Amino acid sequence: MNGPTATPATPTSPATPATSRVIVVGSGPTGLLLAGDLAAAGIPVTVLEKRPHGISNLSRAFVLHARALEQLDARAVADELEAVGKPLTRLNLFDGLTLDVGALPSRFRHVLVIPQYEVEKVLERRAVQAGVDFRYESEVTGLSQDADGVTVHVEGAEGDEDLRAAYVVGADGMRSAVRTAVGLPFPGRSAIRSVVLADVLLDEQPETLITAAAVGDAFAFLAPFGDGYHRVICWHRGRDVPDHEPVGLDEVREITRLALGRDFGMREARWVSRFHSDERQAPGYRVGRVFLAGDAAHVHTPAGGQGMNTGLQDAANLSWKLAAVLHGHAAPGLLDTYQAERHPVGRSVLRSSGAIVRLAMAKGWQLPVRSVLVAVLDRLAPVRARIMGQITGVGYRYPAPRGAHPLTGARVPDLALAGGGRLYEALRGGRFVLVTPGAYEAGEGRADRLAVAHWASDRGTTVLVRPDGYAAWAAEDARAADIESALAAHVG
CATH class of the missing domain: 3.50.50.60 (FAD/NAD(P)-binding domain)
Structure with missing residues (x-):
């Protein structure tokens, strides 16, 4: 074909x-x-x-990170997934570097393993x-x-x-x-070749929800499915073979032992595969x-x-x-x-x-460099927060016009609204949400695509939140004419 x-x-x-x-x-x-x-x-x-x-x-x-969970919350399905998955509040990377997800500025202060x-x-x-x-x-x-x-x-x-x-x-x-x-x-390239992936039963349960480590030339990752099986992803630098090369449970056990120190009694693989991981855009x-x-x-x-x-x-x-x-x-x-x-x-x-x-896969002279980097990151909370914001998605913002209010283009967190509601509940209709300190009528012509809400606090900012939870426009002490102009430009 x-x-x-x-x-x-x-x-x-x-x-x-x-x-x-x-x-x-x-x-x-x-x-x-x-x-x-x-x-x-x-x-x-x-x-x-x-x-x-x-x-x-x-x-x-x-895994689902905080920003994806916020988007799913705006579609009224996050809580259902939360009930199925398992929360993880700390991400352990390498050399003892840990990111505390529990400090995220989000309703979802964890990574959901699912x-x-x-x-x-x-x-x-x-x-x-x-x-x-x-x-x-x-x-x-x-x-x-x-x-x-x-x-x-x-x-x-x-x-x-x-x-x-x-x-x-x-x-x-x-x-x-x-x-x-x-x-x-x-364009791009293969970043890691001959990654081995398997679904296995374990006789010994890992101490942590997600287990991952790299030792020497070996890396291994374990995470539960929730049905008794665990997903294993492992890689060995010295075994660079094509994706079609057969893979068996013995190879999975060997790499896991090298990386994690033991294989947790792996048995009964229901699926094994080999693939390569690309970096392309x-x-x-x-x-x-x-x-x-x-x-x-x-x-x-x-x-x-x-x-x-x-x-x-x-x-x-x-x-x-x-x-x-x-x-x-x-x-x-x-x-x-x-x-x-x-x-x-x-x-x-x-x-x-x-x-x-x-x-994670540093070797030789790279290892002391990595150790120095981790030591520096341990002392720089703002840098760790930025890394965590990138990984979880909550740290990204979109371009804003020159001279715009600082909130414009930013992700808007799950604000508490007057009357006991939340912003991401108000977003569930797929509409814009105007959060304002004063009274404002959306008008019949926009009722299907605009909800009006008010701060639960005494904040004086007016912010127009897009259906995807980012600020389209914001202003301090906004007049009715300012709001109407913003609505005409963004909501239609």
Whole structure:
């Protein structure tokens, strides 16, 4: 079968009628959150997935960080996941360097250890309830776009067909057919080769929820599934073999013993695999009416557990913008901010995850350098806080216009609101939230996309919070005319 092909955008449109539908390619966490958001906003959505229907337990992601949990809280599913996962309040990196997640400025002052498939279950159910059209065993083999929309060629179990949409989002992973179809390169390199991954039973339970260490040329990571099995990820510097090279439980045991001092009585592996970890990022997240999100846009080492979390935040950033444009509440230029806001974050994640894994696997002359660095970090609380903000996602902010209020572009934490509510509960309708110290009526024309709330404290700042929890605008002692101007610019 030939690879996906693309026809570049042309100034004229075909006879195919315009549509408001969005096609999302890929049903991982990124695609599911995005599709569910759009459907909940009243946008017709089709999800194309080349695999048969089913939630796989072979996922590699194992943690949810605070910022992703905040986004899930705004969709009323965080508490359900909290009940399933296990909280971890301290991240142990290397040479005794520990990050105290319990100090985060968030409702979620922990890392939630939870397999990716549990996240997918919840997000899939939400998407189905919102009315998303799922089409499994449907492979994208090409697309073309014009001034009015995108035509996607699909090969499915019942034959080939062309589907038409206003926009297409490729959330189809590292080997994205959508990215290939629009001709975007995926520059980067393999950071770690011959990583071994296995799901095993343990006769001895580890003392900590997540167990990880690097000794000499060996690294190993253990985390529980919650069903009795543990996920093992391990690597040995001296064993650089192709991904297709067979791997057995003896190899997993040996590397784990070298890194952790014992193998915890590993037995009954239900799955073993070998893979390589890449560091790559597409130069652009948008080509015309086609967008990339999650691993289709960026991949990096698993250090810090930032992969699934970054993809969920990509989806949260893009979904409300697509909905606003398709409903006619915002100009198409709003979609350009997806690249401007999310591409720098993806680049930062590549750097931070790469730095962690390189420091963890230091050897020779690098070891004393690492020890000095850890000693310095132990004494510099602001630097540790910045590192923690990057890993957990709460430290990122988006560009703001020159002269804007300092809050503009910043992540807004879960504010306590008058009447006993919380900001992220107010965000659950997918609307903007205006938090103001004084009275203000949203007006009937904006009631479906704007909620008005008031501070539980006596703070005098007025802040307009976007549906993804970032400040679109803020002002001190704002007048009604100032608020109206801001609403007209951002809410429509």
